[in-house]
Amino acid sequence: MTDSNTDSTTPTRALSEAGVSIWLDDLSRERLRSGSLADLVARRDVVGVTTNPTIFAKALSEGDAYDEQLGALAGAGVPADEAVWTITTDDVRAAADVLRPVYDATDGVDGRVSIEVDPRLARDTDGTVALAQQLWKVVDRPNVMIKIPATVEGLPAITRVLAEGISVNVTLIFSLERYGAVIDAFVDGIEGARAAGLDLTRIGSVASFFLSRVDTAVDKALEADGSEAALAERGTAALSNARLAYELFGERFGTDRWQDLAAAGAHVQRPLWASTGTKNPEYSDTLYVTELVAPHVVNTMPEKTLDAVADHGDVTGDTITGTYDASRAHLAAIESSGVSMAQVTQQLEDDGVASFVTSWDELLETITAGLAQAGDGAGA
Template identity: 60%
Template sequence: MSTPTEQLAAEGVSIWLDDLSRDRIVTGNLAGLITSRNISGVTTNPTIFQGAIGSGAAAYAGQITELAKAGASVDEAIFAATTDDVRDACDILRPVFDATGGVDGRVSIEVSPDLAHDTEETISQAKALWERVDRPNALIKIPATKAGLPAITEVIGAGISVNVTLIFSLDRYAEVIDAYLAGLEKAQAAGIDLSTIESVASFFVSRVDTEVDKRLAAIGTDAAEALKSKAGVANARLAYELFEQKFADDAAKALLVAGANTQRPLWASTGVKDPSLPDTLYVTELVAAGTVNTMPEKTLEATFDHGVVEGDTVTANYGDAHAHFDALAAVGVDFADVTQVLEDEGVDKFIASWHDLQNTVKTALADALESAR
């Protein structure tokens, strides 16, 4: 019998691991997950690298020592260590990239969250990361802030593949798709082969339920209580409906005919935050062809162990998803405010993790210099 992760892959869902460390690379763990758990990509963020470098000191010690001796700044050391990890992971996933015609086998690396509201610096760092990693199967992560939207267009227009992150609302998602299509038009005008550009749009799921459920609890009625723990899945399902609509319009179809790829929806934040919920909820309820589900290892293992994959669980449920949001509005949940709060908090959390990473690397550089004396 096939495993649940094999069944997911057969349904057209790409399984990406939401984690990376040098230990995973050098021990063969990442390579093993490709074969044993059907992993076809990797996503990273500042929180992941802070944990990797903070807890994996031995794996990074040699490089940190060399960087310290060379007088590297904290940000230069982070840039070197993280791009090396992503490059090595890209090489491990290269056979997947080749076998899928460049669709999968992707590894994401994020621009500094400190730049989330700075368009020009985001563009500059995205190009620097792409050049430094120097692998066709890299993805540069750019947040879907207002300042991020023109950066997405410019970076896609330069022929760079992009993972757009921190998407919570349908309105912002529509703007992200438009930014992607505008970037493809720029790339086409520049004579770039559109087929070489890939993009995913990372729609966050569990954080939506956390914020909405907090508001429903405050309302406290039976009607509000009945709506708990459903908004995240409903929001993602409507995102897929929007994806289908946007890529069926004439402008998008013309680009697809010219060789462009769709910008696949990616389900992020798929580890459940509420322990009373099924631990595979944001996997089995979001099965649809042409999507990516990026999972922390705990969710990946739960899915492999007992996930029940029953085909497409998205496209037949658009009506229920719309009805759910009507019901949320009826009990007094302002979902536009929910998504704005989540975007602001998401940026703030990544900035905090980035600063933690800077502090970790600062200490490691100082310790390396001290040991070398």
């Protein structure tokens, strides 16, 4: 899947060869209709797709790709809540079909497409489980992943749906402590699936660790401190946090408990680097990609970041292994400047849930307006 315009190894191919699975953090009906997704699979080594309410809200608000379906739904009198369900699951199902060859070629490791449960259920364990079950059934593709936020209430939901053989993308992870709890929830779920006699080779999971939002929040606090020591730590929090998450990944999936499950066919839950679009223009636009290269990770990128990596990404191999002591030193220096990583990451989780709820409400508003407009047009 190298770029046909060059005989040399492209940056995206180099990432893939270094063990990084490139996923696209975007989906729309227009991308599917135009063949853009298939093209990125072919030219940019994309092997997966992630979505969230913000992505769908943006897709519905632009262009005319959904007009025909909105007209049909309006004509059938479908309410907005149900229309959201129908439209988003249709897009995810279609994307899963585009990526099915990748899924088959990688024995289910990649070729995955994620869809999120209603974010209004982020603090509701039973509601999350019920909706995850419904989404899994409605999309009806083996290569879908159901996104569940890593809230305290989300953790038991993750275990329960994995135990039923439902693949899960755990989202909105900000802290190392919560990441450890996510791994526990995952392993408990896989053990439950094995006890139920399910085929472990078909169950996939990733743990989505968010990056740029961490730097934005920590940098703001460091700049408020204003000391030379504090300012020197700007731009180090997210990478250090992620690198120590990878260290934890290696430790926890090297245990006898996990090796027993691996022998039964279970796939590891890979760390996924999310929120990889650089928000600070002073930082490299490929920072959260080229500085987080290691085997068995996923990097999901908005197309702007993917294009930047393909154009000028400097992929030099593993940039995580061996950084752990320096990463701990950076986080210690940040704490010494009066910034509590525990407080920052909890606030980021709360803000992340609230942001997705807002986007979900905007999505409902967009579809409500679209149904009304389509209904008016049909009656004209």
